[in-house]
Amino acid sequence: MPDNRTTPDYLGLAGEYDPASAEFAELRELLLGEERRKLAELQRRVEAQSKNAEEVAELLPEAIALRSGRDRQLARALAPTMERAISESVRRNPREIATAIFPVLGPAIRKALAETMAALVESINRAVEHTFSFRGLAWRIEAWRTGVPYAQIVLKHALVYRVEQVFLIHAETGLLLVHAAPPRLKVADADLISGMLTAIQDFVGDSFRPQEAGGLRTFSVGELTVMVEQGPQAVLAAVVRGQPPESLLHKLQDRLETVHLEFAAAFADFTGDSAPFAAAQPLLEECLETVLSHQHTRAARSRLAWLRWAIPIALLAGVLAGLGWRSQRRFSAAVARLEAEPGIQLVDARRSGGNWRFRGLKDPLAAEPAVILAGLGADTARLDARWEPYLSLEPGLVVARARQALAAPPTVQLRLAGDTLYATGEAPLAWVARAGALPVLPPGVAVLNARAVVATLPADLAGLRSQIEAELILFEVGSAVVAPGERAALDSLSVSFRALQAGTMSFGHRTDLALYGRTDPTGSDAVNQTLSQSRVEAVSGVLVRAGIPAERLKGIPLGTANPLIGRDSLEQARRNRSVAFQVQVTREPPR
Amino acid sequence: MIQKKVCMVGLFGTGKTSLVQQFVHSIFSVKYHSTVGVKIDRKAVEVDGTSVTLVLWDLAGRDGTSDIPASYLRGSHAILFVVDGTRRESFDQLPELRELARAAAGEVPSLVALNKTDLTDQWILGQREEAALAAQGCHVLKTSAKTGAGVEEAFTWLARETARNGGKPA
Numbered sequence: 001m002p003d004n005r006t007t008p009d010y011l012g013l014a015g016e017y018d019p020a021s022a023e024f025a026e027l028r029e030l031l032l033g034e035e036r037r038k039l040a041e042l043q044r045r046v047e048a049q050s051k052n053a054e055e056v057a058e059l060l061p062e063a064i065a066l067r068s069g070r071d072r073q074l075a076r077a078l079a080p081t082m083e084r085a086i087s088e089s090v091r092r093n094p095r096e097i098a099t100a101i102f103p104v105l106g107p108a109i110r111k112a113l114a115e116t117m118a119a120l121v122e123s124i125n126r127a128v129e130h131t132f133s134f135r136g137l138a139w140r141i142e143a144w145r146t147g148v149p150y151a152q153i154v155l156k157h158a159l160v161y162r163v164e165q166v167f168l169i170h171a172e173t174g175l176l177l178v179h180a181a182p183p184r185l186k187v188a189d190a191d192l193i194s195g196m197l198t199a200i201q202d203f204v205g206d207s208f209r210p211q212e213a214g215g216l217r218t219f220s221v222g223e224l225t226v227m228v229e230q231g232p233q234a235v236l237a238a239v240v241r242g243q244p245p246e247s248l249l250h251k252l253q254d255r256l257e258t259v260h261l262e263f264a265a266a267f268a269d270f271t272g273d274s275a276p277f278a279a280a281q282p283l284l285e286e287c288l289e290t291v292l293s294h295q296h297t298r299a300a301r302s303r304l305a306w307l308r309w310a311i312p313i314a315l316l317a318g319v320l321a322g323l324g325w326r327s328q329r330r331f332s333a334a335v336a337r338l339e340a341e342p343g344i345q346l347v348d349a350r351r352s353g354g355n356w357r358f359r360g361l362k363d364p365l366a367a368e369p370a371v372i373l374a375g376l377g378a379d380t381a382r383l384d385a386r387w388e389p390y391l392s393l394e395p396g397l398v399v400a401r402a403r404q405a406l407a408a409p410p411t412v413q414l415r416l417a418g419d420t421l422y423a424t425g426e427a428p429l430a431w432v433a434r435a436g437a438l439p440v441l442p443p444g445v446a447v448l449n450a451r452a453v454v455a456t457l458p459a460d461l462a463g464l465r466s467q468i469e470a471e472l473i474l475f476e477v478g479s480a481v482v483a484p485g486e487r488a489a490l491d492s493l494s495v496s497f498r499a500l501q502a503g504t505m506s507f508g509h510r511t512d513l514a515l516y517g518r519t520d521p522t523g524s525d526a527v528n529q530t531l532s533q534s535r536v537e538a539v540s541g542v543l544v545r546a547g548i549p550a551e552r553l554k555g556i557p558l559g560t561a562n563p564l565i566g567r568d569s570l571e572q573a574r575r576n577r578s579v580a581f582q583v584q585v586t587r588e589p590p591r
Numbered sequence: 592m593i594q595k596k597v598c599m600v601g602l603f604g605t606g607k608t609s610l611v612q613q614f615v616h617s618i619f620s621v622k623y624h625s626t627v628g629v630k631i632d633r634k635a636v637e638v639d640g641t642s643v644t645l646v647l648w649d650l651a652g653r654d655g656t657s658d659i660p661a662s663y664l665r666g667s668h669a670i671l672f673v674v675d676g677t678r679r680e681s682f683d684q685l686p687e688l689r690e691l692a693r694a695a696a697g698e699v700p701s702l703v704a705l706n707k708t709d710l711t712d713q714w715i716l717g718q719r720e721e722a723a724l725a726a727q728g729c730h731v732l733k734t735s736a737k738t739g740a741g742v743e744e745a746f747t748w749l750a751r752e753t754a755r756n757g758g759k760p761a
Contacts (some may be wrong), residue, residue: 188618
């Protein structure tokens with residue numbers, strides 16, 4: 001501050017200058033008063049300034065707390081400065097800030113990782129579900145049944161998610177900024193849809209007042225799911241057909257962040273012109289993906305590939321084991337059946353692969369093993385069997401062999417009891433003769449008993465017998481004299497009989513002739529008995545005379561017993577006054 | 592592409608939807624009014640050789656202004672108020688509606704359509720009311736859904752104003 005001593009002597013008054021004089025003071029006031037006051041004020045302000053800073057320092061924290069509690073004015077005012085300060089700090093020394101925000105970053109990163117893991121687990125679940133689910137199996141069966149490659153079946157059925165449309169919407173106005181859809185999908189009125197989507201977002205927000213900003217994130221309409229990712233400036237909405245995975249949401253988030261970053265200026269200047277956002281089109285188009293479930297799960301599947309094969313292999317093994325067990329059972333059944341079969345002796349039976357190998361003995365008359373096995377369902381083409389011939393003493397086979405050896409006609413029944421073969425039924429005389437004269441009996445047969453077999457005569461001999469048995473020698477009432485008219489008949493009969501006898505003899509058989517003597521019913525039985533005896537003797541006498549050995553003739557006087565039947569009593573009486581004949585052929589007993 | 596969001600506001604029965612129905616492209620049915628409370632239509636207007644697409648948010652008419660969701664008005668580039676010229680209360684409610692719109696959308700061009708001019712015998716608005724509106728800085732047009740009078744003009748005005756203004760919500 002200049003004082004009077006340094007004041008230049010402008011007025012030329014230095015010689016008699018008296019600073020204390022009232023005039024001088026007045027003069028000084030007149031000349032410099034205004035400036036002096038200003039100087040004093042300035043001095044006061046400078047002093048106050050330093051005092052105020054102290055006071056403000058004292059008050060500042062309280063003031064900030066006070067104002068922050070009242071409104072957000074302070075925060076708004078400070079925000080730009082803070083932002084600049086932070087960016088400056090990061091530019092100068094990033095380490096400082098990194099250290100400061102590390103506690104915040106840690107949990108954020110952990111959260112992001114957890115979400116990523118959740119998405120991964122989701123995709124693994126899906127992979128497992130698609131590979132091993134009933135549906136997966138059903139597809140495999142369908143592929144196997146229809147012969148269509150499995151991949152095509154999957155393509156047909158696979159749960160596909162397809163992002164069909166992506167909208168980038170201005171958050172505040174709901175105006176459409178960019179719309180992406182596949183070229184073949186014609187979508188009109190995307191702008192209206194975008195508006196409506198925004199309105200619905202607002203509607204949900206207004207209606208339910210969700211605690212956090214963000215509003216509607218996902219909603220589904222039938223097969224379609226609309227995923228909405230909300231940003232401060234814009235909303236990204238994707239229309240998805242099928243089941244969108246969690247990863248799609250992350251992709252949308254990522255794209256939306258990129259849009260915000262790259263188009264910050266365009267958002268700030270937005271007045272309804274969507275042209276500046278055209279560059280975002282490729283970003284949206286990247287989201288248009290069609291993912292088939294097998295594509296979607298490819299990564300997870302490679303890790304589970306062994307499992308994918310394990311199940312079919314296990315199934316195959318099961319089927320093979322089942323088949324093997326069945327084959328084993330069939331083989332055992334076949335072995336048992338062969339062992340039970342008469343005339344087959346199994347020595348060795350083996351099964352290897354699908355082939356059956358048998359070694360053993362077989363009676364030539366036994367059933368054919370291949371036929372038996374074929375009857376059991378065995379594949380005879382894979383059968384390796386070798387049978388050595390042998391003779392079985394099984395009764396069935398002994399009989400069969402005997403039948404073959406004896407050339408027994410079907411009318412003869414053979415039965416083995418012990419080592420005796422009994423033959424019954426009837427057979428030609430020749431066969432009976434031959435059977436009786438067999439030098440060697442078939443194996444297993446010690447004795448052949450064919451006595452019960454009725455021998456049938458050959459035609460010529462049978463004719464002779466009929467002829468003989470048709471004869472009836474008639475007598476007069478009460479007479480036992482052969483009438484002369486009957487002699488010729490008896491001669492003829494004797495000729496026939498001799499021929500018959502000769503014929504049967506050649507087969508080792510003897511022929512006897514029974515003579516049945518009868519009377520009519522008149523007279524006493526004793527008389528009639530005697531009469532019938534006499535008649536037999538009379539005829540026998542004629543025949544012996546005709547050359548028939550007497551021992552071949554057997555007289556059987558019947559009297560009135562067993563009468564012959566006639567047309568009437570007279571005729572009957574006449575016919576019973578007679579001698580009738582019966583030929584008896586028997587084997588000549590061994591001499 | 593220049594798009595502008597225009598909200599149509601008016602009380603129940605003022606004929607908003609009928610007014611624009613035959614002039615706009617619409618894919619949503621009126622039932623959206625009773626569900627979501629808004630129905631969005633589109634109108635393309637040519638302004639000085641530039642095509643401007645007006646995205647019309649046709650807000651469901653309610654009985655009271657408090658029912659109109661402010662969130663729908665947010666971000667509007669212009670507001671079209673519709674007044675039923677035959678019903679006094681629809682005119683009386685206008686200041687309240689305008690206040691609501693201003694609070695939600697800021698100072699944006701606004702147009703008042705005095706609708707149903709075809710019902711001349713029931714018309715109750717006179718010079719005084721129109722003058723009052725003009726004094727408040729409202730652009731006023733008389734319209735009729737029945738004859739279509741004034742509708743294209745209203746759209747053209749809205750398109751021009753929003754384009755000129757830059758349409759930036761205040």
